[in-house]
Amino acid sequence: VEIEDGLDNNCDGSVDEGTDAFDDDGDSFSENDGDCDDTDALISPDEIELCDGLDNNCDGQVDEGVLMSFYADTDADGFGDLNQSQDACVAPVGFVETSSDCDDTDAAISPDAIEICDDGIDNNCDGDTDGDDASCVSGSIDISYPGALTRTLNVQVYYASQQLGVGWDLTTTSNTDSLNINLSADEWDLTDVCGFRFNVSEGSPAFAWLCQGFGGGAQISANAQIDITVGNQSYDENDVTTWSAQGGGCSALLQISNVGVCEIP
Numbered sequence: 001v002e003i004e005d006g007l008d009n010n011c012d013g014s015v016d017e018g019t020d021a022f023d024d025d026g027d028s029f030s031e032n033d034g035d036c037d038d039t040d041a042l043i044s045p046d047e048i049e050l051c052d053g054l055d056n057n058c059d060g061q062v063d064e065g066v067l068m069s070f071y072a073d074t075d076a077d078g079f080g081d082l083n084q085s086q087d088a089c090v091a092p093v094g095f096v097e098t099s100s101d102c103d104d105t106d107a108a109i110s111p112d113a114i115e116i117c118d119d120g121i122d123n124n125c126d127g128d129t130d131g132d133d134a135s136c137v138s139g140s141i142d143i144s145y146p147g148a149l150t151r152t153l154n155v156q157v158y159y160a161s162q163q164l165g166v167g168w169d170l171t172t173t174s175n176t177d178s179l180n181i182n183l184s185a186d187e188w189d190l191t192d193v194c195g196f197r198f199n200v201s202e203g204s205p206a207f208a209w210l211c212q213g214f215g216g217g218a219q220i221s222a223n224a225q226i227d228i229t230v231g232n233q234s235y236d237e238n239d240v241t242t243w244s245a246q247g248g249g250c251s252a253l254l255q256i257s258n259v260g261v262c263e264i265p
Contacts, residue, residue: 070095
């Protein structure tokens with residue numbers, strides 16, 4: 001009878017066969033060497049752990065380090081609840097891989113939803129509700145400048161995070177000219193706007209509309225009429241706090257006070 005002694009006791013050409021010292025599955029590991037399933041050559045201390053419900057590498061743990069997290073999708077909108085998770089190899093029924101649903105009881109609320117601007121709900125789960133959401137904040141710029149003088153006006157919008165070099169030009173030819181710009185939420189993210197700059201150049205004279213005087217003595221003109229709205233905030237020519245005039249041109253700055261520091265050149 002073959003026994004575990006390193007000898008071929010039964011003279012069949014094999015040593016210790018049928019004992020824990022013999023490598024039954026040919027993977028170079030016996031039970032004595034740490035093979036936890038010596039009937040399967042794909043299970044041994046040399047194997048990489050797979051997500052399959054088995055201890056592939058014989059370390060005494062099953063699926064360690066390879067399980068994935070899935071999240072309950074109660075409302076079946078394709079987005080799960082971060083607070084209800086389960087680790088598994090494949091998604092359990094009613095669970096999904098994403099965890100970004102901010103209301104898993106309502107299929108109309110998810111990162112794929114369109115924000116409704118007057119319902120008090122964060123429909124698209126971006127952390128902003130109604131007026132705080134970029135898709136709901138619109139605005140307008142309305143400027144009129146009496147005086148039959150020829151001049152060019154440029155308006156630039158500035159963000160706290162970056163300067164936006166976009167402007168509008170208008171050359172005035174009569175005292176009825178005005179500039180009206182709608183800042184739609186579809187085209188503009190106005191949640192980060194920190195100010196507007198108005199530049200007047202090329203005129204007869206250019207500074208007569210916006211500024212009076214030059215350099216350090218410049219001040220806002222009594223003829224300037226500016227109305228700007230951003231969301232539920234309104235501003236006019238009295239809010240223009242910085243201006244300068246030199247070389248026949250004039251610049252004025254409207255700093256929106258309820259937004260962080262903005263470096264406007």
